[in-house]
Amino acid sequence: MVFLLNVAQRRLQRWVATRTEKSGVTAAQSGLLFILGRRDGMLMGEAGAALDLGPPGISGLVDRMTTANLIQRRADPDDGRAWRLWLTSAGRAALARSKAGLSDINARLTEGFTDAEIDVVARWLASLQTKFPKGEDE
Helix, strand or coil: CHHHHHHHHHHHHHHHHHHHHHHHHCCCHHHHHHHHCCCCCEEEHHHHHCCCCHHHHHHHHHHHHHHCCEEEECCCCCCCCCCEEEEEEHHHHHHHHHHHHHHHHHHHHHHCHHHHHHHHHHHHHHHHHCCCCCCCCC
């Protein structure tokens, strides 16, 4: 199972990378756009946790996306040490392009499987986050 997961993940990442380049954002940037599309103004640490990124990873991603004018970083009004992330108009446009590409990717991923089979696969993949929590050193 581990071998199959690793190979599938690498192939999917390469395939997605070639498609996301056309939308003008990377796969990692698309992930943050999707998260902010659901909850604009999220704390930077919360966004990092949602993407399974540590502080250096989310900081670098946010820096690159701020430079690209896809998001804005603003100080949290309740905690001056914390930052909140907001989509810009360019970020909303990139999110729309990414969403359009996502439907093609999901169609390809689910092709040949029933809804019931996809539900089992989705449940199994989600369970991995609980079975192997971030930071567990076992």
